[in-house]
Amino acid sequence: MQPTSHAFKANARQALDDGVLRRALDNMRGGFPAKRLAAVNRLPEFEALRDAGKTIKDHVLENLDFYLEAFERNVVARGGVVHWCRTAQEARDTILGICRTVDAKTVTKGKSMVAEEIALNDYLEANGVEPIETDLGEYIIQLRHEPPSHIIAPAIHLLKEHVETAFRAAHTQLDPNRPLSEPRQLTDEARAILRAKFQSADVGITGANFLIAETGSTVIVTNEGNGDLTQTLPKIHIVLASLEKIVPTLEDASTILRLLARSATGQEFSTYTTFSAGPRRPGDLDGPGEFHVVLLDNGRTAMLGTEFQDMLRCIRCSACMNHCPVYGAVGGHAYGWVYPGPMGSVLTPGLLGVAEAGHLLNASTFCGKCESVCPMKIPLPKMMRHWREREFEAKLSPSAFRSGLKLWAFFAKRPALYRAATGLATRLLGGLGRGAGRFRSLPLAGGWTSVRDLPAPEGRSFQSLWAAQRATRRPHATTLSPVSRAAQ
Amino acid sequence: MSEAASARAQILAGIRAALKRGPLGEAASAPLAARLAQHPRNLIPARAASLDHAGRVDLFVGMAEEVQTTVDRVADPKDVPAAVAEYLTGQNLPAELVMAPDPALDAYPWADRPMLRIRRDRAQDADAVSVTPAFAAIAETGTLMLTSDPTRPTTLNLLPDTHIVVLRADQVVGPYEEAWTRLRTAYPNGDWPRTINFITGPSRTGDIEQRIQLGAHGPRRLHIVLVGAAAAPSAA
Numbered sequence: 122m123q124p125t126s127h128a129f130k131a132n133a134r135q136a137l138d139d140g141v142l143r144r145a146l147d148n149m150r151g152g153f154p155a156k157r158l159a160a161v162n163r164l165p166e167f168e169a170l171r172d173a174g175k176t177i178k179d180h181v182l183e184n185l186d187f188y189l190e191a192f193e194r195n196v197v198a199r200g201g202v203v204h205w206c207r208t209a210q211e212a213r214d215t216i217l218g219i220c221r222t223v224d225a226k227t228v229t230k231g232k233s234m235v236a237e238e239i240a241l242n243d244y245l246e247a248n249g250v251e252p253i254e255t256d257l258g259e260y261i262i263q264l265r266h267e268p269p270s271h272i273i274a275p276a277i278h279l280l281k282e283h284v285e286t287a288f289r290a291a292h293t294q295l296d297p298n299r300p301l302s303e304p305r306q307l308t309d310e311a312r313a314i315l316r317a318k319f320q321s322a323d324v325g326i327t328g329a330n331f332l333i334a335e336t337g338s339t340v341i342v343t344n345e346g347n348g349d350l351t352q353t354l355p356k357i358h359i360v361l362a363s364l365e366k367i368v369p370t371l372e373d374a375s376t377i378l379r380l381l382a383r384s385a386t387g388q389e390f391s392t393y394t395t396f397s398a399g400p401r402r403p404g405d406l407d408g409p410g411e412f413h414v415v416l417l418d419n420g421r422t423a424m425l426g427t428e429f430q431d432m433l434r435c436i437r438c439s440a441c442m443n444h445c446p447v448y449g450a451v452g453g454h455a456y457g458w459v460y461p462g463p464m465g466s467v468l469t470p471g472l473l474g475v476a477e478a479g480h481l482l483n484a485s486t487f488c489g490k491c492e493s494v495c496p497m498k499i500p501l502p503k504m505m506r507h508w509r510e511r512e513f514e515a516k517l518s519p520s521a522f523r524s525g526l527k528l529w530a531f532f533a534k535r536p537a538l539y540r541a542a543t544g545l546a547t548r549l550l551g552g553l554g555r556g557a558g559r560f561r562s563l564p565l566a567g568g569w570t571s572v573r574d575l576p577a578p579e580g581r582s583f584q585s586l587w588a589a590q591r592a593t594r595r596p597h598a599t600t601l602s603p604v605s606r607a608a609q
Numbered sequence: 610m611s612e613a614a615s616a617r618a619q620i621l622a623g624i625r626a627a628l629k630r631g632p633l634g635e636a637a638s639a640p641l642a643a644r645l646a647q648h649p650r651n652l653i654p655a656r657a658a659s660l661d662h663a664g665r666v667d668l669f670v671g672m673a674e675e676v677q678t679t680v681d682r683v684a685d686p687k688d689v690p691a692a693v694a695e696y697l698t699g700q701n702l703p704a705e706l707v708m709a710p711d712p713a714l715d716a717y718p719w720a721d722r723p724m725l726r727i728r729r730d731r732a733q734d735a736d737a738v739s740v741t742p743a744f745a746a747i748a749e750t751g752t753l754m755l756t757s758d759p760t761r762p763t764t765l766n767l768l769p770d771t772h773i774v775v776l777r778a779d780q781v782v783g784p785y786e787e788a789w790t791r792l793r794t795a796y797p798n799g800d801w802p803r804t805i806n807f808i809t810g811p812s813r814t815g816d817i818e819q820r821i822q823l824g825a826h827g828p829r830r831l832h833i834v835l836v837g838a839a840a841a842p843s844a845a
Contacts (some may be wrong), residue, residue: 166655257816276816284817308825389751390808391809392811396806404758407763595703
């Protein structure tokens with residue numbers, strides 16, 4: 122998909138005015154966080170498991186080359202093939218090439234954000250192969266020709282009426298007068314339509330939640346079972362996975378699986394967790410005849426060894442966006458690409474560049490909730506600040522912002538001047554606003570006062586109060602102010 | 610070097626450059642290889658690990674029922690066919706099923722129920738009911754572990770509307786890690802099954818307004834006939 126992350130501000134404003142989106146997002150905010158909390162409270166070891174999961178992933182990232190090579194050996198030993206792809210284009214070409222070997226007309230797909238990342242559907246379609254999404258949410262948004270708005274619940278921005286409209290428009294072979302207003306009816310209709318697609322597809326493409334070095338297995342986690350039908354019924358199973366999905370052993374995967382469903386939907390365990398290794402064995406009555414793993418880099422190794430390496434621990438559970446006040450207000454489409462919410466704000470600049478995704482770094486209140494619920498303890502706010510630094514260094518931030526920051530830095534580096542200036546401003550604004558106690562408008566502060574009042578300062582600045590308090594409590598305290606300390 | 614080989618080489622070189630080192634030498638890779646060979650267990654929650662076998666069976670049943678799996682405990686193996694037949698009657702389902710061609714299921718006297726029409730094969734789309742054995746069951750989360758081989762086709766776990774699993778009580782383990790140990794014991798040469806399905810309840814989706822619907826693509830009903838629930842664990 123064509124990214125619109127650069128237009129985050131306009132996207133967000135539009136989303137905030139969308140009353141239907143408000144209702145849909147309310148469904149999410151009332152659901153996932155409470156369910157997660159209940160599941161976490163039920164498992165006393167949850168915090169310790171977070172540490173264990175982080176330790177595993179950190180170990181993997183430090184030895185990524187070793188585990189990828191071990192994984193490849195074991196895939197090959199079980200009769201599969203590994204395709205190493207540097208870029209989205211290489212991955213698309215590889216997948217199309219495999220489809221062409223069986224002259225594939227249709228491929229079924231399990232939900233894969235990496236497939237969204239490389240815009241696989243458009244490419245297959247342009248080359249005469251019809252991709253069919255089989256996850257219910259993905260199927261709905263495919264019919265509506267729109268991108269996912271959430272990494273595990275792609276149609277979370279929609280209401281059932283949207284789904285009904287999309288199904289009536291697409292399934293014209295069915296009775297136009299059929300009842301279709303309830304989720305049960307919609308689910309049954311999708312099930313019936315997609316059953317036929319599963320049976321006739323030549324190739325099934327899934328993502329992977331984990332790749333297991335020890336066994337050469339790929340792992341998918343679903344609730345619907347669509348990924349399992351996708352990979353079991355066609356002649357060929359293609360697994361598309363980014364290379365940081367690797368873990369050493371089945372035990373390591375089990376540890377992280379204890380975190381994944383609880384963090385995502387608040388389930389104890391997802392309905393289907395499936396380990397696949399190689400093609401069907403001799404004598405097997407079902408299963409694919411070929412097994413291909415397309416291993417994608419697409420910018421990951423460039424994050425390794427940098428201050429963004431921690432992001433490669435991400436297991437795509439969606440807890441960060443489910444708890445984010447900004448995501449909850451604007452939804453996923455405003456972020457303009459595949460990965461929304463806090464994890465997207467960190468990952469998207471890494472994959473698309475900070476010039477495209479710089480605005481996402483402002484899509485945060487820095488409340489820290491995302492980091493506190495992240496099962497892999499990824500310091501998301503800290504990394505957003507790192508990206509802001511890079512954006513500033515690359516001179517990409519707006520000039521008014523940059524000169525304002527320079528002006529502030531000029532004063533901040535000169536504590537005496539800073540105190541004098543802020544003291545003066547405090548007294549001046551305090552005097553001017555004494556009557557109403559607040560300002561309805563103020564020169565240069567339109568961005569603030571256009572939507573809310575600015576309270577008038579009351580009396581002295583925080584710094585002078587702080588200094589006075591310290592002087593009475595600890596007469597010998599240093600006079601170094603918090604601001605000059607921060608500037609050092 | 611071919612395009613594919615150079616992509617592989619370049620990705621690995623990129624990783625090593627980012628980590629500021631060359632390929633791992635013998636000394637550095639030996640402990641990693643040992644970690645793969647020994648696959649040490651990480652932290653295991655006490656929930657299931659702390660229970661005796663009877664406690665684990667009870668926990669398994671409780672956790673499975675929480676996610677809409679139904680469980681029927683049968684003390685005597687010879688009563689399994691009756692339990693299956695009565696379940697189908699109770700659900701108003703036809704007495705026709707497709708069953709895994711697994712010799713383990715021959716232990717049960719299906720001939721006692723001549724009204725049950727049984728086909729031993731993989732599942733087709735039209736099959737309404739399947740019966741399969743299990744490899745293990747994990748008490749911690751009420752999860753079935755099903756493995757594929759020529760006698761245990763994966764389609765049986767996925768295509769029919771109703772999936773009935775015949776589980777022996779001695780197949781119930783505590784945490785996932787014990788199931789992996791059993792699998793490694795069963796396949797000592799690492800000739801793993803193509804597919805290992807961990808299944809926790811019937812298929813479901815919450816993709817429309819977060820309202821949970823069962824039977825999204827896989828079975829709407831998952832029913833377990835738990836055999837010999839009072840028995841002690843076997844060595845297998």
